[in-house]
Amino acid sequence: MSNRAIIPVKLSLTKGDFYTLWAPTWKEHGEEWQAFLGDDDHVLVFSSSADLLTYLESAKPHDLSSHPKWKAFEAGSADRVVPGSKDEYDIIGAPALLAGRASYESVDALARIFAITRSLAEVTTAKDAVLFFASHSVLSNVARGYEHYAGEHGPGEWSAVGRTVLSNWAKVVSALDEQVRVVEVDSELSADAQTRIDEAATAAAAAKEQAEKAAQKAAEQADPYDSTDWASAGIDPVKITIQGKSVYTLRTYVDGAPQFLGRFGEMFTFPTPKQLVRWIVENDEHDLARTATWEELMIAANAGELEIQVHPVNSYSYSGLVADISKGPEAVDTEQMSRGYELFADAADWASDDSLNSFFLAHPRMQDYISYMLGSTGSSGYVPSKPYTDHAEGWKQLEEILIKRFSKF
Structure with missing residues (x-):
């Protein structure tokens, strides 16, 4: 009905x-x-x-x-x-x-x-x-x-x-x-009814206006990325700017574990978004092809409707970090460092190799330094002191470990 x-x-x-x-x-x-x-x-x-x-x-x-x-x-x-x-x-x-x-x-x-x-x-x-x-x-x-x-x-x-x-x-x-x-009715009763109709109509109009404003506000606050094919598939484009260059790749999480566009620990990276899209259309030999939603992206890509859109949370910049670290803790953007370290860890988890752990075993003070800078536990009361060149060099080596995973750079 x-x-x-x-x-x-x-x-x-x-x-x-x-x-x-x-x-x-x-x-x-x-x-x-x-x-x-x-x-x-x-x-x-x-x-x-x-x-x-x-x-x-x-x-x-x-x-x-x-x-x-x-x-x-x-x-x-x-x-x-x-x-x-x-x-x-x-x-x-x-x-x-x-x-x-x-x-x-x-x-x-x-x-x-x-x-x-x-x-x-x-x-x-x-x-x-x-x-x-x-x-x-x-x-x-x-x-x-x-x-x-x-x-x-x-x-x-x-x-x-x-x-x-x-x-x-x-x-x-x-x-x-x-x-x-x-049908004729009592005029006084009708006048009272009209007053109540007008009041109800005014209240309804006010409620409608309020609902429209709330909907407009929600639309303005909505993240445009949420309506993309990437958000729907749960697989995100990633932009990495490091040592003066930028590369693009893809990443998702399966049961909390990171998965990158790549294979056998090699991260497939591309200098431009168009090259990335063109490559995934023509190739399916990579870890993401096994994910449940990969086919959704392929349908959009084959239709020519897939465009690389990098959400800010998936854009990583290492620019200037080495230089800032060499100046001292106060010069370092800890948010930039935290995000950079997040990508180091994700890449290592995905590759399932010991490169990151081996580095920290060989450079225990670097682990303490990162823990101190990011405010995490395990710094054992360590406080960085001059000169800071060892920390800057250690961070640069971490960047090199990441870059070695790239297929193109």
């Missing part, structure tokens, strides 16, 4: 504009039903939404009280009786929509008018209106939309609809006029 199970509508008939409730087709116990707010004899209509709300709050009996969604509708705010712009039906003015050529607007409006007119006719058994729809099959194509009338034979068929309506519509409207009863 539609979420709009019971809809407030505005109907323009011979005697004016009226408001009522419409329950489009729903299924219950295997049967289809449709209904309007009414009694045993007529559809009940009102001169305003406030009059409609006043009547509903009077608890007088009506046909919709047995609708399966009635209680949910009844529990809504006061403005639940106000029709939306698409729920206003100028039934008496339908012929005017056919005076010109078919357009998106005119076909859509006419289709909606036909739908509610036919529903009114069937619910109230308004004979002339029922016969009108049953006798003219050309009317059913209006529901197909503007595209149906955009072809070679479209204008002729649209004209046929116009002639049919022009010849019969007065009888249709007259038949419906006889099936509605305008």
Whole structure:
């Protein structure tokens, strides 16, 4: 069943504009039903939404009280009786929509008018209106939309609809006029209802505005990278700037363990993003090809839609670190050093070799220095002292260990 199970509508008939409730087709116990707010004899209509709300709050009996969604509708705010712009039906003015050529607007409006007119006719058994729809099959194509009338034979068929309506519509409207009863309500109660409708509408507009601002703020704060193929696959481009050059590769984590684009401990690196993409399209002999989401990237790459986008957290720069280390701890950007060391460790874990461990075994003070600089445990009270050239040289050797893993540099 539609979420709009019971809809407030505005109907323009011979005697004016009226408001009522419409329950489009729903299924219950295997049967289809449709209904309007009414009694045993007529559809009940009102001169305003406030009059409609006043009547509903009077608890007088009506046909919709047995609708399966009635209680949910009844529990809504006061403005639940106000029709939306698409729920206003100028039934008496339908012929005017056919005076010109078919357009998106005119076909859509006419289709909606036909739908509610036919529903009114069937619910109230308004004979002339029922016969009108049953006798003219050309009317059913209006529901197909503007595209149906955009072809070679479209204008002729649209004209046929116009002639049919022009010849019969007065009888249709007259038949419906006889099936509605305008209900009068207490004016003071209606005025109070209007006040509550206005308050509810204001509150709803404020809530909508707040929700839109929140959505806009969330969109502004969203990371564009999250919508890329890389983020979807969980495999990230990595940029490494070291010793005056930059290279690109790929990395992911499988069960917390790093995996690079490469094989047997050799990290496949490329001087430009385009070369990297071109290579992965033509080669599948590497560790990442075994990951579950690699095929997602290949689909995008083969379609020419994959572009290298490096998120800032995956961009590593070693520029100036050796020189800064030689100046002393105060000159070192510890965030830059921490990220650089992270890449050393990831590469060593992935390669499953002892190069990093062997280096620290041979240079224990370098391990203490890094622990001190990064504020980690295990520095054993060590504090760096001049000269700092040994630390700078040690860091340079760590960079060389990483570079030796590169396929190209």
